[in-house]
Amino acid sequence: MSERVRDAGFDDWLDAVAEGEGYYLRCPNEHGSFPPRRACPHCGSQDLTDVPLPETGVVETFTVVHVPTPDFTEDCPYATAVVDFGDARLTGQLTGVALEDVEVGMSVEPSVAETETTGDRILVFGEH
Protein backbone atom coordinates (compact mmCIF):
# COMPACT_ATOMS: atom_id res chain seq x y z
CA MET A 1 0.00 0.00 0.00
CA SER A 2 1.42 3.33 -1.02
CA GLU A 3 1.25 6.25 1.34
CA ARG A 4 0.03 9.59 0.10
CA VAL A 5 2.97 11.90 -0.63
CA ARG A 6 3.09 14.61 2.00
CA ASP A 7 1.88 18.04 0.95
CA ALA A 8 4.39 20.62 2.07
CA GLY A 9 2.89 23.01 4.58
CA PHE A 10 -0.51 21.34 4.79
CA ASP A 11 0.61 18.06 6.37
CA ASP A 12 2.89 19.88 8.81
CA TRP A 13 -0.10 21.98 9.77
CA LEU A 14 -2.31 18.89 10.23
CA ASP A 15 0.44 17.37 12.45
CA ALA A 16 0.31 20.50 14.60
CA VAL A 17 -3.49 20.43 14.86
CA ALA A 18 -3.30 16.72 15.82
CA GLU A 19 -0.92 17.63 18.64
CA GLY A 20 -3.21 20.37 19.88
CA GLU A 21 -0.86 23.04 18.56
CA GLY A 22 -2.89 24.29 15.65
CA TYR A 23 -1.92 27.65 14.16
CA TYR A 24 -2.85 30.04 11.39
CA LEU A 25 -0.94 32.58 9.37
CA ARG A 26 -1.48 36.23 10.21
CA CYS A 27 -0.35 39.27 8.27
CA PRO A 28 0.25 42.77 9.75
CA ASN A 29 -3.30 43.70 8.66
CA GLU A 30 -4.62 40.92 10.92
CA HIS A 31 -5.93 38.75 8.09
CA GLY A 32 -5.86 35.04 8.85
CA SER A 33 -5.15 32.17 6.44
CA PHE A 34 -3.69 28.66 6.40
CA PRO A 35 -0.56 27.11 4.87
CA PRO A 36 1.01 26.66 2.42
CA ARG A 37 1.17 30.35 1.52
CA ARG A 38 3.79 32.99 0.84
CA ALA A 39 1.34 35.87 0.52
CA CYS A 40 -1.78 36.86 2.39
CA PRO A 41 -4.78 35.99 0.17
CA HIS A 42 -6.59 39.11 1.38
CA CYS A 43 -3.96 41.86 0.99
CA GLY A 44 -0.87 40.31 -0.58
CA SER A 45 1.40 40.98 2.39
CA GLN A 46 4.36 38.59 2.45
CA ASP A 47 4.95 39.20 6.15
CA LEU A 48 3.15 36.14 7.53
CA THR A 49 3.64 34.85 11.06
CA ASP A 50 2.36 31.69 12.75
CA VAL A 51 -0.19 32.49 15.43
CA PRO A 52 -1.82 29.89 17.73
CA LEU A 53 -5.31 28.89 16.60
CA PRO A 54 -7.94 29.65 19.26
CA GLU A 55 -8.95 26.47 21.11
CA THR A 56 -12.56 26.78 19.99
CA GLY A 57 -14.45 28.15 17.05
CA VAL A 58 -18.10 28.67 16.18
CA VAL A 59 -20.07 26.81 13.50
CA GLU A 60 -20.98 29.45 10.89
CA THR A 61 -22.75 27.12 8.45
CA PHE A 62 -23.01 23.36 7.90
CA THR A 63 -24.50 20.71 5.66
CA VAL A 64 -25.24 17.02 6.05
CA VAL A 65 -23.85 15.23 3.00
CA HIS A 66 -25.86 12.27 1.67
CA VAL A 67 -24.17 11.84 -1.72
CA PRO A 68 -20.39 11.71 -1.19
CA THR A 69 -17.34 11.32 -3.38
CA PRO A 70 -15.97 7.74 -3.57
CA ASP A 71 -13.43 8.55 -0.82
CA PHE A 72 -16.24 9.09 1.71
CA THR A 73 -18.83 6.40 0.89
CA GLU A 74 -18.51 4.63 4.26
CA ASP A 75 -18.41 7.90 6.20
CA CYS A 76 -21.78 8.99 4.80
CA PRO A 77 -23.97 10.65 5.99
CA TYR A 78 -21.76 13.18 7.71
CA ALA A 79 -21.85 16.86 8.61
CA THR A 80 -19.41 19.29 7.00
CA ALA A 81 -19.08 22.67 8.70
CA VAL A 82 -17.36 25.98 8.14
CA VAL A 83 -16.11 27.12 11.54
CA ASP A 84 -15.15 30.67 12.42
CA PHE A 85 -12.01 31.10 14.56
CA GLY A 86 -12.02 34.89 14.55
CA ASP A 87 -9.36 35.93 12.04
CA ALA A 88 -9.86 32.82 9.89
CA ARG A 89 -12.29 30.03 9.11
CA LEU A 90 -11.76 26.29 8.64
CA THR A 91 -13.76 23.56 6.90
CA GLY A 92 -14.04 20.11 8.44
CA GLN A 93 -16.27 17.29 9.56
CA LEU A 94 -18.25 17.33 12.78
CA THR A 95 -17.70 14.29 14.99
CA GLY A 96 -19.20 13.12 18.26
CA VAL A 97 -22.41 15.04 17.62
CA ALA A 98 -25.69 13.49 16.41
CA LEU A 99 -26.42 14.90 12.94
CA GLU A 100 -29.81 16.23 14.07
CA ASP A 101 -28.18 18.13 16.94
CA VAL A 102 -25.77 20.15 14.80
CA GLU A 103 -26.61 23.85 14.83
CA VAL A 104 -25.20 27.13 13.63
CA GLY A 105 -23.51 28.92 16.53
CA MET A 106 -22.33 25.83 18.40
CA SER A 107 -18.85 25.94 19.88
CA VAL A 108 -16.40 23.30 18.61
CA GLU A 109 -12.72 22.43 18.85
CA PRO A 110 -10.53 21.14 15.99
CA SER A 111 -8.61 17.88 15.89
CA VAL A 112 -7.49 15.30 13.34
CA ALA A 113 -9.08 11.90 12.68
CA GLU A 114 -9.00 9.23 9.97
CA THR A 115 -11.84 8.68 7.51
CA GLU A 116 -13.67 5.35 7.64
CA THR A 117 -13.50 4.83 3.89
CA THR A 118 -9.81 5.37 3.12
CA GLY A 119 -8.12 5.99 6.46
CA ASP A 120 -6.86 9.34 5.17
CA ARG A 121 -6.36 12.07 7.74
CA ILE A 122 -9.15 14.60 8.01
CA LEU A 123 -9.75 17.80 9.96
CA VAL A 124 -12.63 17.25 12.39
CA PHE A 125 -14.48 19.37 14.90
CA GLY A 126 -15.77 18.01 18.22
CA GLU A 127 -18.31 19.67 20.46
CA HIS A 128 -16.66 21.81 23.10
Place this chain on the structure above:
Amino acid sequence: MFAEAGLAALADAGVDGDDVESLFYGNFMGELSEHQGHEAPLMAEMLGLDAPATRFESACASSGVAVREGVKNVRNGEADVIVVGGAERMNNLGTAGATESLAIAADDLYEVRAGMTFPGAYALMARAYFEEYGGSREDLAAVAVKNHANAVNNEHAQFQREITVEEALDAPMIAEPLGLYDACPITDGAAAVVLVSEEYAREHGLDAPVAITGTGQGGDKMALQDRDYLARTPAAEKAAAEAYAEADIEASDVELAEVHDCFTIAEVLALEALGLYSHGEAIGAAARGETTRDGSLPINLSGGLKAKGHPVGATGTSQIVEMTRLLRGDHPNSDVVSDARVGVCHNAGGTVASTTVHVLEVMDR
Protein backbone atom coordinates in the same frame (compact mmCIF):
# COMPACT_ATOMS: atom_id res chain seq x y z
CA MET B 1 -21.23 16.20 -30.05
CA PHE B 2 -19.18 19.36 -30.54
CA ALA B 3 -19.34 18.96 -34.32
CA GLU B 4 -23.13 18.87 -34.12
CA ALA B 5 -23.19 22.18 -32.23
CA GLY B 6 -20.34 23.87 -34.08
CA LEU B 7 -21.52 23.04 -37.59
CA ALA B 8 -25.04 24.16 -36.69
CA ALA B 9 -23.62 27.47 -35.43
CA LEU B 10 -21.64 28.06 -38.62
CA ALA B 11 -24.68 27.22 -40.76
CA ASP B 12 -26.95 29.48 -38.67
CA ALA B 13 -24.45 32.33 -38.98
CA GLY B 14 -23.94 31.86 -42.69
CA VAL B 15 -20.18 32.07 -42.17
CA ASP B 16 -17.71 30.14 -44.31
CA GLY B 17 -15.43 27.91 -42.21
CA ASP B 18 -12.44 29.22 -44.19
CA ASP B 19 -12.99 32.66 -42.63
CA VAL B 20 -12.71 31.37 -39.04
CA GLU B 21 -9.51 32.69 -37.48
CA SER B 22 -9.61 30.88 -34.10
CA LEU B 23 -11.54 28.38 -32.04
CA PHE B 24 -11.89 29.19 -28.34
CA TYR B 25 -13.11 26.04 -26.62
CA GLY B 26 -14.32 25.49 -23.06
CA ASN B 27 -13.94 22.15 -21.32
CA PHE B 28 -13.49 21.26 -17.67
CA MET B 29 -12.94 17.57 -17.06
CA GLY B 30 -11.88 16.02 -20.36
CA GLU B 31 -8.79 14.48 -18.77
CA LEU B 32 -10.94 12.66 -16.23
CA SER B 33 -14.01 11.75 -18.25
CA GLU B 34 -12.46 11.00 -21.63
CA HIS B 35 -8.78 10.57 -20.88
CA GLN B 36 -8.24 13.36 -23.36
CA GLY B 37 -6.35 16.53 -22.63
CA HIS B 38 -5.58 19.14 -25.27
CA GLU B 39 -9.06 18.85 -26.76
CA ALA B 40 -9.14 22.16 -28.64
CA PRO B 41 -7.22 21.17 -31.81
CA LEU B 42 -9.27 17.97 -31.99
CA MET B 43 -12.47 19.99 -31.85
CA ALA B 44 -11.29 22.38 -34.59
CA GLU B 45 -10.65 19.29 -36.70
CA MET B 46 -14.18 18.05 -35.98
CA LEU B 47 -15.56 21.29 -37.45
CA GLY B 48 -13.23 21.03 -40.44
CA LEU B 49 -11.50 24.27 -39.44
CA ASP B 50 -7.96 25.13 -40.42
CA ALA B 51 -7.44 27.49 -37.51
CA PRO B 52 -5.54 27.59 -34.22
CA ALA B 53 -7.58 26.35 -31.27
CA THR B 54 -7.22 26.97 -27.55
CA ARG B 55 -8.93 25.35 -24.60
CA PHE B 56 -10.19 27.51 -21.74
CA GLU B 57 -10.66 25.97 -18.29
CA SER B 58 -12.37 27.84 -15.52
CA ALA B 59 -14.49 25.06 -13.99
CA CYS B 60 -18.18 25.62 -14.77
CA ALA B 61 -17.34 29.04 -16.26
CA SER B 62 -14.93 27.56 -18.82
CA SER B 63 -16.81 28.62 -21.90
CA GLY B 64 -18.06 31.87 -20.35
CA VAL B 65 -14.40 32.80 -20.15
CA ALA B 66 -13.90 31.58 -23.74
CA VAL B 67 -16.75 33.84 -24.90
CA ARG B 68 -15.23 36.79 -23.09
CA GLU B 69 -11.81 36.26 -24.67
CA GLY B 70 -13.47 35.87 -28.06
CA VAL B 71 -15.35 39.13 -27.64
CA LYS B 72 -12.18 40.93 -26.59
CA ASN B 73 -10.27 39.59 -29.60
CA VAL B 74 -12.95 40.69 -32.06
CA ARG B 75 -13.39 44.03 -30.35
CA ASN B 76 -9.70 44.93 -30.31
CA GLY B 77 -9.33 44.05 -33.98
CA GLU B 78 -7.27 40.89 -33.54
CA ALA B 79 -9.87 38.86 -35.41
CA ASP B 80 -13.06 39.25 -37.43
CA VAL B 81 -14.44 35.72 -37.01
CA ILE B 82 -14.02 33.46 -33.98
CA VAL B 83 -15.90 30.30 -33.15
CA VAL B 84 -16.48 29.95 -29.40
CA GLY B 85 -17.92 26.89 -27.80
CA GLY B 86 -17.57 24.13 -25.31
CA ALA B 87 -18.39 20.51 -24.64
CA GLU B 88 -18.49 18.15 -21.70
CA ARG B 89 -19.08 14.44 -21.35
CA MET B 90 -20.06 13.38 -17.83
CA ASN B 91 -22.61 10.55 -17.80
CA ASN B 92 -20.00 7.87 -18.48
CA LEU B 93 -18.47 8.68 -15.07
CA GLY B 94 -21.60 7.70 -13.11
CA THR B 95 -22.88 9.68 -10.14
CA ALA B 96 -19.94 8.94 -7.82
CA GLY B 97 -17.36 9.60 -10.52
CA ALA B 98 -19.04 12.82 -11.61
CA THR B 99 -19.31 13.97 -7.98
CA GLU B 100 -15.61 13.33 -7.54
CA SER B 101 -14.66 15.02 -10.79
CA LEU B 102 -16.77 18.10 -10.09
CA ALA B 103 -15.26 18.36 -6.61
CA ILE B 104 -11.84 19.11 -8.08
CA ALA B 105 -13.15 22.61 -8.83
CA ALA B 106 -13.03 23.18 -5.05
CA ASP B 107 -9.93 23.62 -2.88
CA ASP B 108 -8.38 20.16 -2.59
CA LEU B 109 -6.46 20.54 0.68
CA TYR B 110 -8.99 22.47 2.74
CA GLU B 111 -12.34 21.48 1.21
CA VAL B 112 -12.29 18.23 -0.77
CA ARG B 113 -10.17 16.38 1.79
CA ALA B 114 -12.68 17.41 4.45
CA GLY B 115 -15.36 15.60 2.44
CA MET B 116 -16.88 18.64 0.81
CA THR B 117 -18.78 17.89 -2.38
CA PHE B 118 -20.06 20.47 -4.83
CA PRO B 119 -23.66 20.15 -3.68
CA GLY B 120 -22.21 20.30 -0.15
CA ALA B 121 -20.51 23.61 -0.90
CA TYR B 122 -23.71 25.19 -2.22
CA ALA B 123 -25.58 23.71 0.74
CA LEU B 124 -23.16 25.55 3.05
CA MET B 125 -23.95 28.75 1.13
CA ALA B 126 -27.69 28.05 1.24
CA ARG B 127 -27.71 27.63 5.01
CA ALA B 128 -25.56 30.72 5.44
CA TYR B 129 -28.11 32.60 3.29
CA PHE B 130 -31.05 31.31 5.33
CA GLU B 131 -29.24 32.35 8.54
CA GLU B 132 -28.52 35.84 7.28
CA TYR B 133 -31.61 36.70 5.25
CA GLY B 134 -34.20 33.99 5.90
CA GLY B 135 -35.80 31.73 3.31
CA SER B 136 -36.96 28.16 3.09
CA ARG B 137 -36.70 24.96 1.08
CA GLU B 138 -40.11 25.86 -0.38
CA ASP B 139 -38.63 29.08 -1.81
CA LEU B 140 -35.84 27.07 -3.44
CA ALA B 141 -38.30 24.47 -4.76
CA ALA B 142 -40.15 27.26 -6.57
CA VAL B 143 -36.95 28.00 -8.52
CA ALA B 144 -36.69 24.38 -9.67
CA VAL B 145 -40.39 24.21 -10.57
CA LYS B 146 -40.08 27.43 -12.62
CA ASN B 147 -37.01 26.29 -14.53
CA HIS B 148 -38.51 22.88 -15.31
CA ALA B 149 -41.65 24.60 -16.64
CA ASN B 150 -39.51 26.82 -18.88
CA ALA B 151 -37.75 23.78 -20.40
CA VAL B 152 -40.91 22.00 -21.55
CA ASN B 153 -40.83 23.59 -25.02
CA ASN B 154 -37.05 23.76 -25.39
CA GLU B 155 -35.98 20.98 -27.73
CA HIS B 156 -32.39 21.33 -26.50
CA ALA B 157 -33.30 20.74 -22.84
CA GLN B 158 -32.40 17.58 -20.94
CA PHE B 159 -35.67 17.53 -18.98
CA GLN B 160 -38.65 18.71 -21.02
CA ARG B 161 -41.09 18.05 -18.20
CA GLU B 162 -42.70 19.89 -15.34
CA ILE B 163 -42.24 19.09 -11.66
CA THR B 164 -44.23 20.16 -8.60
CA VAL B 165 -43.14 21.80 -5.35
CA GLU B 166 -44.19 18.63 -3.51
CA GLU B 167 -42.03 16.42 -5.75
CA ALA B 168 -39.08 18.72 -5.15
CA LEU B 169 -39.54 18.78 -1.37
CA ASP B 170 -40.06 15.00 -1.13
CA ALA B 171 -37.01 14.10 -3.23
CA PRO B 172 -33.96 12.50 -1.58
CA MET B 173 -31.51 14.81 0.17
CA ILE B 174 -28.16 15.38 -1.54
CA ALA B 175 -26.58 17.78 0.95
CA GLU B 176 -28.97 19.37 3.44
CA PRO B 177 -30.80 21.66 2.90
CA LEU B 178 -30.46 20.83 -0.82
CA GLY B 179 -32.34 17.88 -2.29
CA LEU B 180 -32.22 16.17 -5.66
CA TYR B 181 -34.39 18.79 -7.36
CA ASP B 182 -32.25 21.63 -6.04
CA ALA B 183 -29.37 20.28 -8.11
CA CYS B 184 -28.73 20.44 -11.83
CA PRO B 185 -28.31 17.07 -13.53
CA ILE B 186 -25.22 15.37 -14.88
CA THR B 187 -25.20 16.26 -18.55
CA ASP B 188 -23.44 15.45 -21.81
CA GLY B 189 -23.66 18.40 -24.15
CA ALA B 190 -22.06 20.95 -26.41
CA ALA B 191 -22.73 24.50 -27.56
CA ALA B 192 -21.14 26.90 -30.03
CA VAL B 193 -21.53 30.45 -31.30
CA VAL B 194 -19.86 32.39 -34.10
CA LEU B 195 -18.60 35.84 -33.11
CA VAL B 196 -18.03 38.31 -35.95
CA SER B 197 -16.96 41.93 -36.10
CA GLU B 198 -19.53 44.53 -37.18
CA GLU B 199 -17.42 45.18 -40.26
CA TYR B 200 -17.39 41.52 -41.28
CA ALA B 201 -21.15 41.22 -40.75
CA ARG B 202 -21.73 44.30 -42.91
CA GLU B 203 -19.34 43.28 -45.69
CA HIS B 204 -20.84 39.79 -45.92
CA GLY B 205 -24.45 40.89 -45.52
CA LEU B 206 -24.95 38.71 -42.46
CA ASP B 207 -28.18 38.71 -40.51
CA ALA B 208 -26.75 39.30 -37.02
CA PRO B 209 -29.42 41.13 -35.03
CA VAL B 210 -27.97 40.50 -31.56
CA ALA B 211 -24.66 41.85 -30.23
CA ILE B 212 -22.64 41.24 -27.10
CA THR B 213 -22.33 44.82 -25.88
CA GLY B 214 -20.73 44.20 -22.51
CA THR B 215 -18.40 41.61 -21.00
CA GLY B 216 -17.18 41.37 -17.41
CA GLN B 217 -15.28 38.92 -15.26
CA GLY B 218 -14.79 38.68 -11.51
CA GLY B 219 -12.85 36.47 -9.14
CA ASP B 220 -12.91 35.45 -5.50
CA LYS B 221 -10.96 33.24 -3.10
CA MET B 222 -11.00 29.58 -4.08
CA ALA B 223 -12.27 28.16 -0.76
CA LEU B 224 -15.45 29.31 0.95
CA GLN B 225 -13.57 29.57 4.24
CA ASP B 226 -11.39 32.38 2.86
CA ARG B 227 -14.28 34.48 1.48
CA ASP B 228 -15.54 37.75 2.85
CA TYR B 229 -19.12 36.52 2.38
CA LEU B 230 -20.75 33.09 2.44
CA ALA B 231 -24.19 34.34 1.38
CA ARG B 232 -23.10 36.72 -1.37
CA THR B 233 -21.05 36.32 -4.55
CA PRO B 234 -18.87 39.42 -5.00
CA ALA B 235 -17.13 37.91 -8.06
CA ALA B 236 -20.42 38.13 -9.93
CA GLU B 237 -21.05 41.66 -8.61
CA LYS B 238 -17.70 42.75 -10.08
CA ALA B 239 -18.36 40.99 -13.39
CA ALA B 240 -21.79 42.59 -13.66
CA ALA B 241 -20.49 46.08 -12.85
CA GLU B 242 -17.86 45.77 -15.60
CA ALA B 243 -20.27 44.35 -18.19
CA TYR B 244 -23.01 46.90 -17.46
CA ALA B 245 -20.51 49.78 -17.67
CA GLU B 246 -19.26 48.57 -21.05
CA ALA B 247 -22.79 48.23 -22.37
CA ASP B 248 -23.78 51.52 -20.74
CA ILE B 249 -26.81 49.97 -19.04
CA GLU B 250 -28.13 49.80 -15.49
CA ALA B 251 -29.45 46.68 -13.77
CA SER B 252 -32.94 48.17 -14.19
CA ASP B 253 -32.53 47.99 -17.99
CA VAL B 254 -32.25 44.18 -17.93
CA GLU B 255 -35.41 42.54 -19.24
CA LEU B 256 -34.46 38.86 -18.98
CA ALA B 257 -31.48 36.80 -17.84
CA GLU B 258 -29.91 33.38 -18.13
CA VAL B 259 -28.15 32.75 -14.81
CA HIS B 260 -25.99 29.92 -13.50
CA ASP B 261 -28.47 27.88 -11.44
CA CYS B 262 -26.25 24.85 -10.85
CA PHE B 263 -28.24 24.70 -7.60
CA THR B 264 -31.45 26.54 -6.83
CA ILE B 265 -29.70 28.76 -4.26
CA ALA B 266 -27.20 29.74 -6.97
CA GLU B 267 -29.98 31.41 -8.98
CA VAL B 268 -30.93 33.43 -5.90
CA LEU B 269 -27.32 34.51 -5.31
CA ALA B 270 -26.93 35.37 -9.01
CA LEU B 271 -30.02 37.61 -9.15
CA GLU B 272 -28.75 39.58 -6.16
CA ALA B 273 -25.19 39.84 -7.51
CA LEU B 274 -26.53 41.08 -10.86
CA GLY B 275 -28.30 43.89 -9.02
CA LEU B 276 -31.71 42.65 -10.16
CA TYR B 277 -32.67 42.24 -6.49
CA SER B 278 -31.19 43.61 -3.31
CA HIS B 279 -29.52 41.22 -0.87
CA GLY B 280 -32.05 38.97 0.82
CA GLU B 281 -34.84 39.75 -1.66
CA ALA B 282 -34.33 37.24 -4.50
CA ILE B 283 -35.07 34.17 -2.39
CA GLY B 284 -38.82 34.62 -2.83
CA ALA B 285 -38.72 35.88 -6.43
CA ALA B 286 -39.76 32.61 -8.08
CA ALA B 287 -42.39 31.81 -5.45
CA ARG B 288 -43.88 35.31 -5.93
CA GLY B 289 -44.05 34.70 -9.68
CA GLU B 290 -41.76 37.60 -10.57
CA THR B 291 -39.13 35.49 -12.36
CA THR B 292 -41.48 32.99 -14.02
CA ARG B 293 -42.21 33.17 -17.75
CA ASP B 294 -45.24 35.36 -17.09
CA GLY B 295 -43.47 37.47 -14.48
CA SER B 296 -41.96 40.93 -14.82
CA LEU B 297 -38.39 39.59 -15.10
CA PRO B 298 -38.25 36.11 -16.67
CA ILE B 299 -35.17 34.20 -15.53
CA ASN B 300 -33.79 31.10 -17.24
CA LEU B 301 -36.41 30.84 -19.97
CA SER B 302 -34.18 28.11 -21.44
CA GLY B 303 -34.88 25.93 -18.40
CA GLY B 304 -31.58 26.94 -16.85
CA LEU B 305 -28.89 24.51 -15.78
CA LYS B 306 -31.57 22.81 -13.70
CA ALA B 307 -33.67 21.56 -16.60
CA LYS B 308 -31.77 22.47 -19.78
CA GLY B 309 -28.82 20.64 -18.25
CA HIS B 310 -25.26 21.56 -17.26
CA PRO B 311 -22.59 20.18 -19.57
CA VAL B 312 -20.01 22.04 -17.50
CA GLY B 313 -17.58 23.30 -20.14
CA ALA B 314 -20.38 24.11 -22.60
CA THR B 315 -22.74 25.97 -20.28
CA GLY B 316 -21.36 29.51 -20.65
CA THR B 317 -21.72 29.33 -24.43
CA SER B 318 -25.06 27.57 -24.22
CA GLN B 319 -26.41 30.56 -22.28
CA ILE B 320 -25.31 32.89 -25.09
CA VAL B 321 -26.99 30.62 -27.66
CA GLU B 322 -30.27 30.55 -25.70
CA MET B 323 -30.25 34.31 -25.06
CA THR B 324 -29.49 35.10 -28.71
CA ARG B 325 -32.44 33.00 -29.85
CA LEU B 326 -34.71 34.46 -27.17
CA LEU B 327 -33.87 38.01 -28.26
CA ARG B 328 -34.01 37.49 -32.01
CA GLY B 329 -37.34 35.70 -31.76
CA ASP B 330 -36.72 32.10 -32.86
CA HIS B 331 -36.63 30.46 -29.40
CA PRO B 332 -39.69 28.41 -28.35
CA ASN B 333 -40.08 30.86 -25.44
CA SER B 334 -39.42 34.06 -27.42
CA ASP B 335 -43.12 34.91 -27.42
CA VAL B 336 -43.05 35.88 -23.74
CA VAL B 337 -40.23 38.40 -24.32
CA SER B 338 -41.16 39.63 -27.79
CA ASP B 339 -40.36 43.29 -27.05
CA ALA B 340 -37.21 42.65 -25.00
CA ARG B 341 -33.99 44.29 -26.15
CA VAL B 342 -31.55 43.69 -23.26
CA GLY B 343 -30.61 40.31 -21.78
CA VAL B 344 -27.84 39.21 -19.45
CA CYS B 345 -25.95 35.90 -19.15
CA HIS B 346 -24.23 34.94 -15.88
CA ASN B 347 -21.82 31.98 -15.82
CA ALA B 348 -20.11 30.91 -12.56
CA GLY B 349 -17.17 28.60 -11.89
CA GLY B 350 -16.54 26.75 -8.65
CA THR B 351 -18.48 28.25 -5.78
CA VAL B 352 -18.39 31.52 -7.75
CA ALA B 353 -14.62 31.94 -7.54
CA SER B 354 -14.77 32.69 -11.28
CA THR B 355 -17.64 34.49 -12.98
CA THR B 356 -18.40 36.03 -16.33
CA VAL B 357 -21.33 38.30 -17.15
CA HIS B 358 -22.32 39.23 -20.69
CA VAL B 359 -24.86 41.79 -21.87
CA LEU B 360 -26.67 40.96 -25.12
CA GLU B 361 -28.70 43.55 -26.97
CA VAL B 362 -30.91 43.69 -30.03
CA MET B 363 -29.27 46.01 -32.56
CA ASP B 364 -31.13 48.65 -34.57
CA ARG B 365 -30.94 47.99 -38.26
